[in-house]
Amino acid sequence: MGRLIWSAPFIGGGRDGINPAPRPISRAVYGVAAATHLRASRCTGSVRAMARFAPPPPALNSALDALLAYIDADAPPPVDDWHPDARGDIDIVIRADGSWWHEGGEIGRPAMVRLFSRILRREGDGSHVLVTPAELLRIKVEDAAFTAVEMRADIWDGEQLLLFRLNNGENILADADHPIYWRGGDTGARPYIRVRGDAARPLEARLTRACYYALAERADDSGVVWSAGQQFSLLGAAA
Secondary structure, eight states: OOOOEEOOBOSSOOSSSBOSSOEEOOHHHHHHHHHHHHHHTTOOSOGGGOTTSOOOOTTHHHHHHHHHTTSSOSSOOOGGGOOOSOEEEEEEEEOTTSOEEETTEEOOOHHHHHHHHHTEEEOTTSOEEEEOSSOEEEEEESSOSEEEEEEEEEEETTEEEEEEEETTSOEEEOSSSSOEEEEOOTTSOEEEEEEESOSSSOEEEEEOHHHHHHHHTTOOTTSEEEETTEEEEOSOOBO
């Protein structure tokens, strides 16, 4: 798939966040970067309102509007309903530590990482893709798409609730739709929680060591923890 060249927001960061020279960039990356900068500059409307950006192709306007609508929304965009004809690959990697990298450089802007993570989808073949109404792009994920970095336990109506904060700022309640489970890897079984999707194509968060220790403190003598009326084993058995 060919890649277009626009004068677009710089993905890796920088003093003013703008790449001084045009660079190859996909429509999906352009859309996410432009939407992030629109939010930061409190602009409304299309990217044409940003004088420092070259105008994007007209077909991107509706995609940008869709992305902007979900930047601060509680619910993620309806990515399962988006099936664009334009498809390809992009050199974005989510490393095992949860950091995002584009063409060998770390994406250092939390707002941009958050928006990318909100248009992430897992396909039936296990691959991970970024999807907008305009384009679908496959990326690489070394382990899990997210990392659970903190756990908080609350009691509501006599029932324990375990809430996990992810590295992109999202909070996930462990329950029937977001189970805690174990799966194997090169270094043995590790604990994960399902963030989105179903059992066949889950978007997962791997629990950090500190997060797992906090979880283990809540386990009973049989190695089981409870959250939202569901029980989860911490004995390392695969779900």
